[in-house]
């Protein structure tokens with residue numbers, strides 16, 4: 001399926017090529033980012049308070065966010081386009097489930113999930129394609145299910161491509177992304193903007209949403 005979509009092939013190949021280095025530098029990154037941990041913890045609380053159930057981290061890379069969500073008490077698995085990332089995630093967290101696939105066409109039933117996390121993975125989706133991804137997130141979430149998005153914020157600029165270190169990626173105005181999610185059938189619960197941490201360049205946006 002992904003081999004017929006050039007930007008997905010390019011993304012998978014780019015992340016395959018850097019997977020080992022990416023896993024090394026990112027593994028402990030949440031330890032240094034209390035506001036990111038706070039947002040992931042809030043997501044976990046909302047999912048649990050709504051009765052729990054399966055959660056997918058879509059675009060999980062080497063799996064450390066998936067493992068963090070598991071440590072927060074969630075029943076979580078990871079999906080990623082890059083076979084190398086999935087291989088590394090399985091090696092690092094053999095007790096967790098990781099599958100290769102694209103988040104625009106998930107091998108999941110309608111309403112199967114209680115939560116979806118896209119943590120810096122939708123950043124690689126061409127803006128015109130993103131509504132279809134949100135529609136897929138909505139399809140696999142049960143009514144009342146939760147969605148957490150982590151992304152680079154564009155700081156008053158319109159949505160724009162930037163020189164991401166791995167492959168083509170886009171920064172979004174948080175209001176515009178929230179509006180896209182609203183039109184796709186999500187209600188905003190909360191949001192966060194945090195300043196760049198050491199060695200980061202941009203403000204970071206987080207949107208916590210509920211399937212309407």
Ligand SMILES: C[S@@+](CC[C@H](N)C(=O)[O-])C[C@H]1O[C@@H](n2cnc3c(N)ncnc32)[C@H](O)[C@@H]1O
Pocket residue numbers: 008011012015026058059060061062065079080081082085101102103104119120121122124125
């Ligand atoms: C910047 S990394 C983020 C990885 C991890 N979530 C983290 O925060 O470190 C982006 C990941 O999204 C994956 N990705 C990009 N587009 C995807 C898609 N359509 N379906 C599944 N994974 C995708 C890439 O392969 C890559 O592993």
